[in-house]
Amino acid sequence: MLKGIKVRAAIAIVVSLAGLFFLTPSLTADLPDVWKKYLPADKIHLGLDLQGGTHLVLEVDTDKAAESTLERMSNEIKETLMTNKVRFLYLEGTKKARTISFELPDSASKTAFEKVLKDNYPDLEIVSSETRGGKEVVALKIKTKRAEELKKMVVEQSLETIRNRVDQFGISEPEIIPQGEDRIVVQLPGIKDTTRAKNLIGKTALLEFKLVDEEHSIENALKGIVPEGSSIVYESRLDRQTGRRTSTPLLLKNKTLLTGGYLESAQVKIGDRFAEPYVAIKFNPQGAKEFDRITGENVKKRLAIVLDGTVHSAPVIQERISGGDAQITGQFTMDEAKDLAIVLRAGALPAPVTILEERTVGPSLGQDSIDKGLWSTIIGGLLVMLFMMVYYRLSGIVANAALVINIIIILGTLAAFKATLTLPGIAGIVLTIGMAVDANVLIFERIREELRTGKTPRAAIETGYSKAFLTILDSNVTTLIAALFLFGFGTGPVKGFAVTLSIGIIVSMFTAVFVTRIIFDYFIWDRKIKSVSV
Amino acid sequence: MEFIKSGTNFDFVGRMKIALACSLAVIVIGMASIVWHGGLNYGIDFAGGTLVQIKFQKEPSADAIRNAFTSIGLENSIIQSFGTSEVVIRTAESSSDQRGLSGKIEDALTAVYGKDSFEIRRVEVVGPKVGSDLTRKAILAIVFSWIGMLIYIAWRFEFRYAVGGILALVHDVIITVGVFSLLNKEFDLTIVAALLTIIGYSINDTIVVYDRIRENVRKNVKQSLADTINASINQTLSRTILTSFTVFLVVVVLFFFGGAVIHDFAFALLVGVVVGTYSSIFIASPIVLAFEKIKPSRLKRSK
Numbered sequence: 001m002l003k004g005i006k007v008r009a010a011i012a013i014v015v016s017l018a019g020l021f022f023l024t025p026s027l028t029a030d031l032p033d034v035w036k037k038y039l040p041a042d043k044i045h046l047g048l049d050l051q052g053g054t055h056l057v058l059e060v061d062t063d064k065a066a067e068s069t070l071e072r073m074s075n076e077i078k079e080t081l082m083t084n085k086v087r088f089l090y091l092e093g094t095k096k097a098r099t100i101s102f103e104l105p106d107s108a109s110k111t112a113f114e115k116v117l118k119d120n121y122p123d124l125e126i127v128s129s130e131t132r133g134g135k136e137v138v139a140l141k142i143k144t145k146r147a148e149e150l151k152k153m154v155v156e157q158s159l160e161t162i163r164n165r166v167d168q169f170g171i172s173e174p175e176i177i178p179q180g181e182d183r184i185v186v187q188l189p190g191i192k193d194t195t196r197a198k199n200l201i202g203k204t205a206l207l208e209f210k211l212v213d214e215e216h217s218i219e220n221a222l223k224g225i226v227p228e229g230s231s232i233v234y235e236s237r238l239d240r241q242t243g244r245r246t247s248t249p250l251l252l253k254n255k256t257l258l259t260g261g262y263l264e265s266a267q268v269k270i271g272d273r274f275a276e277p278y279v280a281i282k283f284n285p286q287g288a289k290e291f292d293r294i295t296g297e298n299v300k301k302r303l304a305i306v307l308d309g310t311v312h313s314a315p316v317i318q319e320r321i322s323g324g325d326a327q328i329t330g331q332f333t334m335d336e337a338k339d340l341a342i343v344l345r346a347g348a349l350p351a352p353v354t355i356l357e358e359r360t361v362g363p364s365l366g367q368d369s370i371d372k373g374l375w376s377t378i379i380g381g382l383l384v385m386l387f388m389m390v391y392y393r394l395s396g397i398v399a400n401a402a403l404v405i406n407i408i409i410i411l412g413t414l415a416a417f418k419a420t421l422t423l424p425g426i427a428g429i430v431l432t433i434g435m436a437v438d439a440n441v442l443i444f445e446r447i448r449e450e451l452r453t454g455k456t457p458r459a460a461i462e463t464g465y466s467k468a469f470l471t472i473l474d475s476n477v478t479t480l481i482a483a484l485f486l487f488g489f490g491t492g493p494v495k496g497f498a499v500t501l502s503i504g505i506i507v508s509m510f511t512a513v514f515v516t517r518i519i520f521d522y523f524i525w526d527r528k529i530k531s532v533s534v
Numbered sequence: 535m536e537f538i539k540s541g542t543n544f545d546f547v548g549r550m551k552i553a554l555a556c557s558l559a560v561i562v563i564g565m566a567s568i569v570w571h572g573g574l575n576y577g578i579d580f581a582g583g584t585l586v587q588i589k590f591q592k593e594p595s596a597d598a599i600r601n602a603f604t605s606i607g608l609e610n611s612i613i614q615s616f617g618t619s620e621v622v623i624r625t626a627e628s629s630s631d632q633r634g635l636s637g638k639i640e641d642a643l644t645a646v647y648g649k650d651s652f653e654i655r656r657v658e659v660v661g662p663k664v665g666s667d668l669t670r671k672a673i674l675a676i677v678f679s680w681i682g683m684l685i686y687i688a689w690r691f692e693f694r695y696a697v698g699g700i701l702a703l704v705h706d707v708i709i710t711v712g713v714f715s716l717l718n719k720e721f722d723l724t725i726v727a728a729l730l731t732i733i734g735y736s737i738n739d740t741i742v743v744y745d746r747i748r749e750n751v752r753k754n755v756k757q758s759l760a761d762t763i764n765a766s767i768n769q770t771l772s773r774t775i776l777t778s779f780t781v782f783l784v785v786v787v788l789f790f791f792g793g794a795v796i797h798d799f800a801f802a803l804l805v806g807v808v809v810g811t812y813s814s815i816f817i818a819s820p821i822v823l824a825f826e827k828i829k830p831s832r833l834k835r836s837k
Contacts, residue, residue, distance in 0.1 A: 358659040365655035372793035380784040391535045427796055434784035438777040445773040471745045475738035481682040482734025489675035494727045
């Protein structure tokens with residue numbers, strides 16, 4: 001009997017010490033160095049609602065990505081058809097159904113068209129093909145399986161790009177994880193300037209170089225006569241005197257000569273003349289070659305630098321530029337220039353993203369919540385302990401000891417498993433305090449009942465524990481089931497509640513049943529006690 | 535010490551009809567309130583919109599803030615005081631614009647109150663898409679947790695017990711939601727978390743009673759089920775009241791000391807603990823009896 005108690009006591013002590021071991025670093029920062037060497041380095045990880053920060057849910061516009069992929073493909077097909085000398089007429093497809101259509105003058109052209117398609121575009125399939133007034137009309141779309149793959153890839157790429165941007169922005173321990181099919185969750189702890197962060201993350205950052213259409217006048221275009229192959233794009237300018245932004249319309253050729261995809265680096269530099277920041281970009285070898293060719297072919301023409309559909313500047317090409325260096329000016333503030341350099345380095349998002357959800361908690365509110373949570377835990381804990389002591393006397397004290405161990409193990413487990421503690425999570429701990437003694441109340445009430453039937457203290461304790469155990473198990477399993485659904489359903493803070501509640505319940509099975517039993521057994525094992533203080 | 539002396543013998547089963555009538559009345563009132571209010575007062579988690587929490591150096595009047603908001607077209611937003619010298623501003627708008635509503639609010643308040651006289655402490659923007667997603671998930675989570683309980687209790691006990699337990703849970707959830715509607719309190723994510731907690735907690739008490747019923751049925755096969763149930767409720771009464779009391783105690787602490795952010799959450803738990811305890815005693819077990827009258831269990835039939 002005693003040996004059994006010793007073994008059980010050893011288990012209890014080891015588990016409690018393990019809890020304390022993982023918890024200690026979170027309790028205080030100034031530990032002796034010798035301790036620091038052996039103790040784990042991780043503190044309990046606080047949720048954004050406690051430490052302050054921003055939680056964003058982004059949605060990747062995969063439809064847009066699919067649209068532009070189809071558009072790019074249709075351009076390629078046109079070129080291939082031309083090189084293969086197939087006669088065709090391109091018909092606008094329907095954007096909604098994501099199809100593109102071609103009209104072919106005769107069946108020979110159709111056969112040639114189908115061959116081109118089969119040889120070069122395995123990802124496309126024919127949706128419909130019909131004869132209209134002697135001409136063949138064929139509609140194409142991207143194969144469903146391939147479209148799904150593309151969609152997945154777009155989301156993955158976006159995630160990677162955003163991760164790059166956030167990493168370069170310099171936020172400690174950001175969390176960027178995919179959610180569902182096309183969403184990305186971004187958690188930025190301790191961030192101060194939310195607007196800037198949102199700008200940085202949400203910017204598509206598609207950098208394009210296009211020629212200004214100087215053969216046609218912008219005035220006519222503004223009147224509605226936009227020449228084929230060109231379109232109106234606005235240039236945004238900051239007037240340094242008034243501080244106002246003006247936008248000037250420019251007529252640009254649609255063809256994109258070069259994109260930010262060919263960049264090797266982007267850096268903030270300070271200009272000589274106005275000491276204003278600009279972004280110096282460097283193309284990779286392939287991009288540099290292209291840039292060299294483009295500038296060589298278009299000397300004395302204006303080349304517009306377009307970022308996300310806005311012209312940043314449209315300087316005249318003075319001479320062929322070799323070496324692949326260029327600069328983007330556009331009256332930036334220092335922060336704007338820095339962020340632009342970051343997004344250019346990290347690359348463009350393959351599709352636009354929209355912010356679906358934003359939750360920002362300031363650091364002072366976080367600290368408030370920590371204080372209030374701590375006080376609730378202390379007051380709640382003390383009240384429950386006081387009650388148990390008054391109501392069950394010595395047995396109550398045993399239950400209280402178990403309760404303290406319970407809290408230590410819960411917090412230690414949080415630290416050890418790097419789980420996140422949130423404000424509802426603290427509420428979960430407070431609630432656990434109330435529920436954990438449930439098991440002890442069950443046992444003690446049962447012991448009292450058994451004593452009333454005239455059983456000896458030892459027998460009463462024995463029966464009390466054994467009869468109450470299944471009940472305790474059943475009732476805890478049901479709470480765990482609810483916590484499980486809570487975890488599946490909740491967002492950050494609520495998940496934290498589910499976590500602490502679950503850990504608390506599981507640990508309470510150990511402390512309130514296993515640990516208290518050891519103490520009871522120890523006191524009765526060798527004595528002929530006549531009464532139990534319960 | 536004892537609150538409830540042993541050997542109590544209240545006739546719970548006999549008062550079952552009164553209890554059911556009371557519950558039904560409360561449920562009907564709650565439902566009527568929801569209809570009257572045109573649905574629940576959904577928070578931005580479900581309805582979508584923007585919430586901005588601002589702490590001022592000194593308490594401002596809601597009217598003054600409203601005036602300050604006229605320039606940005608927010609004068610019709612909901613402005614509530616929140617703790618001391620703090621306000622929460624809620625609008626249905628969920629602008630996806632990067633600077634967002636909080637930026638505009640900051641500008642408008644700076645213009646009126648000066649730069650350092652206030653601090654934006656919390657901003658939540660939930661788009662309509664997320665809102666409808668969360669609504670669907672919340673309903674699913676609650677329904678599935680009911681089903682989960684049903685399966686577990688049916689497995690551990692018998693199906694008729696499970697039915698009683700689940701009806702009691704549905705009863706608890708509906709009444710809590712009804713109370714929220716009656717008080718026109720905001721219904722958000724944390725309230726759903728509280729409801730799920732109530733589901734997990736309320737069933738505890740029920741299981742303890744069921745456990746005892748099962749034990750007593752085996753012990754006294756001759757006793758009528760009504761008497762067995764009544765005896766079981768009485769035997770576990772002390773424990774039911776006590777554990778509810780300890781949980782009630784900590785929830786009251788959360789309600790008063792946990793801060794404004796989890797105030798409503800604690801309130802929902804408070805209601806849930808009381809209703810849950812009541813339903814374990816007055817609703818869950820009598821339903822087992824009612825079921826028995828319709829369809830006797832194998833144990834009785836084989837006799």
